[in-house]
Amino acid sequence: MPTNILMPALSPTMEKGNLAKWLKKEGDPVKSGDVIAEIETDKATMEVEAVDEGTLAKIVVPEGTQDVAVNSVIAVLAGEGEDAKAVKAPAPGGQPKADAKPGPEPKLAAAPAPAKQPTPPAAPSAPKSAEPRPNGRGGRIFASPLARRIAKESGIELSALQGSGPHGRIVARDITQAKEGGITPRAPAAPSGAVAVRGMADEQIRKFYEEGSYEFVPHDGMRKTIARRLVESKLTIPHYYLSIDCDIDVLLKAREEINAGAPDAGGKPRWKLSVNDFVIKALALALIKVPNANVTWTDAGMLKHKHADVGVAVALDGGLITPIIRHAEEKTLAVISGEMKELAARARARKLKPQEYEGGASAVSNLGMYGVREFAAVINPPQSSILAVGAGEERAVVKDGKFAVASVMTVTLSADHRAVDGAVGAELLAAFKGYIENPALMLV
Numbered sequence: 027m028p029t030n031i032l033m034p035a036l037s038p039t040m041e042k043g044n045l046a047k048w049l050k051k052e053g054d055p056v057k058s059g060d061v062i063a064e065i066e067t068d069k070a071t072m073e074v075e076a077v078d079e080g081t082l083a084k085i086v087v088p089e090g091t092q093d094v095a096v097n098s099v100i101a102v103l104a105g106e107g108e109d110a111k112a113v114k115a116p117a118p119g120g121q122p123k124a125d126a127k128p129g130p131e132p133k134l135a136a137a138p139a140p141a142k143q144p145t146p147p148a149a150p151s152a153p154k155s156a157e158p159r160p161n162g163r164g165g166r167i168f169a170s171p172l173a174r175r176i177a178k179e180s181g182i183e184l185s186a187l188q189g190s191g192p193h194g195r196i197v198a199r200d201i202t203q204a205k206e207g208g209i210t211p212r213a214p215a216a217p218s219g220a221v222a223v224r225g226m227a228d229e230q231i232r233k234f235y236e237e238g239s240y241e242f243v244p245h246d247g248m249r250k251t252i253a254r255r256l257v258e259s260k261l262t263i264p265h266y267y268l269s270i271d272c273d274i275d276v277l278l279k280a281r282e283e284i285n286a287g288a289p290d291a292g293g294k295p296r297w298k299l300s301v302n303d304f305v306i307k308a309l310a311l312a313l314i315k316v317p318n319a320n321v322t323w324t325d326a327g328m329l330k331h332k333h334a335d336v337g338v339a340v341a342l343d344g345g346l347i348t349p350i351i352r353h354a355e356e357k358t359l360a361v362i363s364g365e366m367k368e369l370a371a372r373a374r375a376r377k378l379k380p381q382e383y384e385g386g387a388s389a390v391s392n393l394g395m396y397g398v399r400e401f402a403a404v405i406n407p408p409q410s411s412i413l414a415v416g417a418g419e420e421r422a423v424v425k426d427g428k429f430a431v432a433s434v435m436t437v438t439l440s441a442d443h444r445a446v447d448g449a450v451g452a453e454l455l456a457a458f459k460g461y462i463e464n465p466a467l468m469l470v
Contacts, residue, residue, distance in 0.1 A: 028113045029078055031101040033087075033094045036065060036072050037380035041172065041198065043067050044092045044247075045100060050082045056103060063089075063100070067247070070378045080105045083113035096172060097197050169196035176201045248345040259404050264443040267402045270455045272435045272462045274418050277304055280465045284359075301435075302338070302392050303363040305415055307468050310334035310354035312457035313388060319454040320387050322408050323445035337389030337406065338366060340373045347373045348406055350386045359468065387411070394418060400436040410445040413458070414438040435462075 033043060044066040050056060061073045062082070083104040087094055094100065104113050167184050169177070173196045177184050182204055189196035245253070278301075285298050313320040313334040322329040334355040337348035349369035351362055372378050387410055391403040394417035403414040418435040425432070437458070441451040461467050 028083060028108065029080065029103045029105065030099045031062075031076070031103055033096050033098050033100050034065070034074060035096045035172070036067055036074075037384060040067055040096060040380075041176070042093045042095055045087050045089055045094050046071060048085060048089045049073075052082055052085055054082050056080055056082050066376075067380075070376045070380070070383075072379065076103070078103055078105075080108075083108075083111075095199050095202065097170065097191075098199060167196070168194065170198065172198045173201050180205055246344060248342070252345050255407065256404055259407055263405050263407065265402075265405060265440050266443050266448060266451070267438055267440055268448075268451050268455055269400065269436060269438040270459055272437060272459050273423070273432050274301070274435050274462060275433045277301070277462060277465045278418070278433055288360075297360050297363050299359055299363050301394070301418065302390065302415070303359050303366065304462065304465060304468065305390055305392065305413070305437075306336050306338060306351055306354055306362050306366070307357075307359055308458050308461035308465075309388060309390060309413055310336050310351070311461050311468060312454050314355045315457045316450060316454045318450045319411065319441075319446050321410055321445050322387055323410060323442055324408075328445065331387050334388075335386040337383070337386040337409065337412075338369075339389060339391040339403075340370045342374055342376075347378065347383055348386075348389055349373050349378055349383050388413065390415060394435065400438060402438050403440050405440050405442055410442040411451070411454070412440050414440065 033045075036043065045063060046066045047064040048062070049064065050060070050062045056062060056076045057079050058075075058077055060076050062076050063074045065072050065074055080103040082101060084102040085100075086102065087098070087100040102113050168189065169184050170191065174184065176198055177196075180201060182201060184196055187196055187200050187204055188194070190200055191197040281299050281301065281304065288297055311334070313331075313336075317330060320331045320334060322331070333353045335350050335352050336354045337350045339346055339348050349366075349372075351357070351365060351369075354362060357365070369378070369382065373383070385408070389403075389406055389409055389412045391412055392415040393401060394415055397417050399419070400416045401414050403412045405412050414437065416436040416438075418433050420431050421434045423430055423432045423434065437455070439451055439455050441448075441454075446454070
């Protein structure tokens with residue numbers, strides 16, 4: 027029987043995506059592993075592979091369609107021996123009505139495998155409602171994990187809904203329709219001690235400015251995601267900040283000597299180290315040296331990482347993204363430099379895979395090239411810290427009781443106080459300073 031191809035979740039947090047382009051036409055044969063479409067998320071454009079063989083019978087969602095919900099039907103695949111022209115397409119975003127005999131579950135288009143992450147201990151289950159309306163066997167409410175999460179965030183009782191998924195399963199689309207249909211959500215329980223914060227409405231803000239004195243530019247998906255995650259970070263993570271000055275004279279000399287002796291390819295160096303490459307390596311080694319700082323907070327317990335995965339903020343048009351150098355403590359400065367250049371180029375082209383920018387325990391944000399002397403960055407969840415790097419500049423310092431001029435760089439650590447205590451954060455900064463001021467230690 028025909029197989030539904032569903033909008034895949036290309037990352038754990040993805041709820042919607044834009045169907046940018048179909049690479050197969052109706053009537054084209056499809057093999058497992060064939061790239062059939064390109065999906066745009068808020069961070070990147072990704073290729074989607076088929077998981078079954080057959081003929082692309084119907085395209086339900088045309089290319090260029092935005093905000094296609096995860097798990098909604100985007101196309102129908104006819105199996106071997108089936109007449110592709112006779113296949114009926116369901117309504118866009120919908121599921122076909124179930125026959126008397128339930129058929130196989132719809133198939134998701136394959137997405138790139140996410141990076142393996144440690145599995146936290148299972149949290150205690152939430153108490154069941156007193157009288158849930160059953161939609162499955164034994165009174166159990168069947169719902170997809172995404173639907174459960176959206177319902178919880180929206181304050182909607184699953185027991186009040188009838189699922190439209192296979193065998194009556196509640197899917198994300200049902201939650202969206204419930205919200206649009208006027209179901210009154212319960213007030214979500216605020217965390218203990220939390221303060222409800224609501225910004226000014228758009229209409230209120232616009233009243234402060236004369237009509238015609240500004241240009242209105244709608245937010246794209248990336249800007250909305252950045253705004254949501256930054257608010258979430260500042261409201262849910264107890265930030266604290268530690269700053270330290272690093273003398274980088276020795277580092278600058280070492281960098282100059284290394285770059286001068288880099289292997290040539292046609293008269294040009296194959297690679298050229300930046301100060302940021304040293305910063306990434308130093309932070310990675312410091313995280314390994316201070317393992318209590320190389321952690322991620324979860325409500326059930328702490329994730330203590332065995333390797334240092336360091337994110338690096340990359341500015342894009344209209345936003346930023348933080349690709350991650352995995353196992354950075356094990357890589358040479360030349361490898362880190364080459365990998366960072368390649369990741370940054372693909373980040374600006376919106377071609378990064380989710381596993382290339384999700385996760386990590388800490389990150390680097392460097393604004394030194396803009397002349398910024400010192401700043402504090404916002405932690406990118408689920409990371410527990412971020413290092414803000416300022417410009418290296420000549421300053422008057424005291425050495426051996428005498429005034430001298432040295433190249434000094436100020437760095438500020440923003441840390442999650444739930445996961446990294448103040449003394450641990452200070453140890454991390456001290457370890458970082460030790461590597462930065464003695465770069466030879468990074469080479470052994």
